[in-house]
Amino acid sequence: MIFLAADDAPLVLQGPRATIPPGWWESYWGVLACGLALVVALVLLEMARRRRQRPALTSAQQVLEQALQQAARTSGPAAAALVSHGLRDFLASTDAQLAASLSTEELAARLKVLPLYLPAQGLLLTALQTADLAKFAGATASPDILIAQVREAVQRVEAARRAFAIQAQPRP
DSSP states (O other): OOOBOTTSOBOOOOOOOOOOOOOHHHHHHHHHHHHHHHHHHHHHHHHHHHHHOOOOOOHHHHHHHHHHHHHHHSOTHHHHHHHHHHHHHHHHHHOTTSOTTSOHHHHHHHHHHOGGGGGGHHHHHHHHHHHHHHHHSOOOOOHHHHHHHHHHHHHHHHHHHHHHHHHHSOOO
């Protein structure tokens, strides 16, 4: 059966026609999305790196860090003694009231009244008491954990020092 049009000419079906080619956006949207995601990731990584940058170490921190590195190379009570001496020297150099010759109990009493050391008080006392147990009672203390405690305590003390310095600055 043949279909006839209004003018009685047979209707011939033509094959499929080429569609309009897709636009540039439709063709490359995936590449653009990946590029945008890469740029956002790089910006976030740079922001995290800048936020994470440590301020320069003070001379007291440098001396403590050398003692901690030496303690990491030794083991047993000798490592605990190095950590304890390094921490006591750091505390003595940061405040005249915290002499290196004070006992752990005397240091604990003085740390309670000094607001700069309150954020790190628990870590400082734990590190000193652990070092005392290793030095005097022969208890086994992991130098790595002791060193990590001291580093965290020093970071808290320095953060408190910076916070107090910011608060002490007069505001215009």
